[in-house]
Amino acid sequence: MRISIIALMLILVGCKSPKKDYDFTFFKWNIHESYYLKFNSSDTVYCVDNYGFKEQTSFTILNKNEKERIQSMLDTITFPEIEAYESQVDDGETNAFVLKNKNQLKKLKIHGHNGPILFRLFGKSLDNIKNSHEFTKTNKKIDLKEINKMVISEVKFVPRKKDSLK
Template sequence: MKKQIIVFSFLFLFLSCAKKEKIETFPFDDFVFAGEALHSVFCIKFTKSDTVYYQRIFPKPIATSYAVINLEEKIKLSRLLRETNFEKFDTIYANQTVEDAQAYLINISNQGKRKSIYLYAREAPKELDRFIKSLGEIKKRLHFVPTNKRVDFGDLKSILPPPPPPMPVRNIN
């Protein structure tokens, strides 16, 4: 009986010390990616949890949904975010001579610090272009489910279309 206890103890100790895969945590508190084109406006929010939020802003009605990201996708996303040094990028990349072009907005929040990067008319460094394409691939693999939950996507003013002009007021005499 003593030999069995010793063998099991040794086996337990050996298995406990086996190298475990290190899963790095999500590098930001919030990461919001928004896109705007001629016929659509959307935003997607990644957080430290396994929930990803998506909101279609245009065409109306506004619709919010969520997806649960699996461990493999979360590891890919975390690696992608860690490998991209957002601090080195400017806050605006825009070609003002182009009208009605596609625009993107990246909003990052981490430990009270915020960074925004606005991209318009394909005026972005190649590294950011690759990053945006990778986010699109991750988004395509997620299955979003509608929700009524109110989600704060942060400041999206630079990507949202301007409000329509006010209706003319007619005087009744």
């Protein structure tokens, strides 16, 4: 009897759907705030606030429903082939999304009111999650290289030609 119970438990545990590992970063910038949210397959979310040229990292723990909603969205959302939707107006809001799982890297940057509505709604839901939690400061360094390639413009130095005097 004991062996049957152990065998049944092993079968039930083995039947669980495999946990999908992912690394997801969301970026939001507007005139009032600028921050990154970093999610992975755990229930911890990191926030890197970089408004006003400071950089403060903090974290919070998601409840089960929030974690499942984000996981479900990341499992089903389809990134468009176009990686950037930008309006001609410089002000407004920028949202960027970077999803790494297995060997895939998917990116999307939306500035203004352009871009897929599903991503704009997803960005609002992530912002709501951020605003509904208290975050605890930490000294942990968060890797933002991949998303920064999209959201931080490179400054290119072009030397001026010296004016010739005649």
